Amino acid sequence: MQGYLRADGRKGIRNLVLVTYLVECAHHVAREIVNQSESDDVQLIGFPGCYPNEYSLNIMENLCSHPNVAGVLVVSLGCEGFNREQLSQTIAASGRPVETLVIQKAGGTKSTIAAGLDRVKDLVSAAQKCEMVAMDMSELIVGTICGGSDGTSGIGANPAVGHCFDRLIEQGSACIFEETGELIGCEQIMADRAITPELGEEIMKSVEKAENYYTLMGYGSFAPGNAEGGLTTQEEKSMGAYAKSGSSKIHGLIKPGDIPKQGGLYLMDVVPDDTPLFGFPNISDNAEIMEMIASGSHLILFTTGRGSVVGSAISPVIKVCANPETYENLSDDMDINAGKVITGTATIAQVGDEVFDLVAQVASGKQTKSEELGHQESIITYKRFEAIGPSCLPTVR
Structure with a gap:
């Protein structure tokens, strides 16, 4: 590279x-x-x-x-x-x-x-x-989000990205997953993976904050399209989103604009601090993509089941499609067919290795489908955050 x-x-x-x-x-x-x-x-x-x-x-x-x-x-x-x-x-x-x-x-x-x-x-x-x-994989920052999730997302694309994350972290890369508002119900599992008890407590607090925020807004991250795609509850969606994080220890909790200083796995808290002032935390997937890019992400892994055609300005977006029917219908926009897990023609690890290989190729100059099509979406909104404390980025490894 x-x-x-x-x-x-x-x-x-x-x-x-x-x-x-x-x-x-x-x-x-x-x-x-x-x-x-x-x-x-x-x-x-x-x-x-x-x-x-x-x-x-x-x-x-x-x-x-x-x-x-x-x-x-x-x-x-x-x-x-x-x-x-x-x-x-x-x-x-x-x-x-x-x-x-x-x-x-x-x-x-x-x-x-x-x-x-x-x-x-x-x-x-x-x-x-x-x-x-010369550039090493240890200098790479990779973010991931999910958009247009359905019942296949947590079975195919998300765990495949989690496998890719584990491999990237082994190489010294920094990997960022999101978002606390879509991980409600998974807070204890994530806290148990934190490298210090203090970080675990901060993770618990961040998810509690997200739950309170959405309760005050009267609307959560569970959309009608999720239900149409076969998801039944917020917890089911959360478990699918959680699968993107892989199995590595969680090394830090960051907020938008915080840039990891070393390799490891980082959870991004995108839910504003205090009571709602400016509306929903992210009005579209691209708002979240911009936040991960602002935290240094060189490229983004975007998982989807129902389908999405967005890319991004600044950093390439690799779209990993979980649903084989969606992949067939939107193949011009999808980079990886994780639907092979659903059809039984590939394992999660095999698709995850495919994602890892494509990350290396895109980092070396290969264009993603969204780049080839000219997608350069971006959006920045109003929010308010307090600075993270020392427990959020522990130096212990």
Whole structure:
């Protein structure tokens, strides 16, 4: 494996230029700059809100300084509450070139698009000069989520990803699984796998928080599509989601934007702290994908039974399909057919090894199905988190 060496010492598996808008009012201008650049290596992310939010700033800072990113163009309307100065300073401090355009000062839509295209051209040119160096599996961070789950998810795709995680962790990789809101009922099992009793207590608290949050919202993570796909209870869905974690010890509990400093298995708590302020924890799968990328994930393993066609900006998405009928129907969008477990033509370990091999290939430059199709979805919302305590990232191994 080879990676793109960044000034902060991290290595990326992609070499992208981001165009980043800081409020919905700047979205169209930023999108036009990306579209007119006519390059798959120029990608769009952004935050739609006008009011400031510490979480969104932190997520954006981490995304724009992600190891897969070589340079950034920041597009601001000019009067939004987002702290564009701090964002630009953070990007520059990471050693990446950054340019900022303020639409209200640049002459409006046409002038800003024209200026943006010039800036992007320079950023792409600089990115092409990035040095490639040897990269080890121990330098890789891999996240996993499930979306569109059905009765096959916990039998085929999720345990196969768990097997892949165990192999990655043996190689020294950091692996992130989620989410506490979809693991209600599994808290004691996870606590028993924690490397310290204190971490186990924090895991228990995080799931209790998620249960309370969803109770106050009056709606959980169990969707009508889950029931249509054969799942019967939240606990059944939780056990299927839990299977993605494999069998390794849990080394830490992180929140969005916390980056693992060493290999191991990490649980991501995506449920905001305190009582509900901004609505549901994640309004779509891509919100969660962005959070795992903000925590350093070089690529994402996306398991599904009913089917999903999303990819992501910044980090490649490998889709692992549990349902053989769904795989046949959506084969152009699926990377791995875990339905072979259901049909009895492959074991969980065999499919897990297939996922592991594809992770290595994608990390070495092979495009995923979503990349080939041009999927570059992203979304950032409002949230609020408190910093994790020392018990969440114990140094014991």
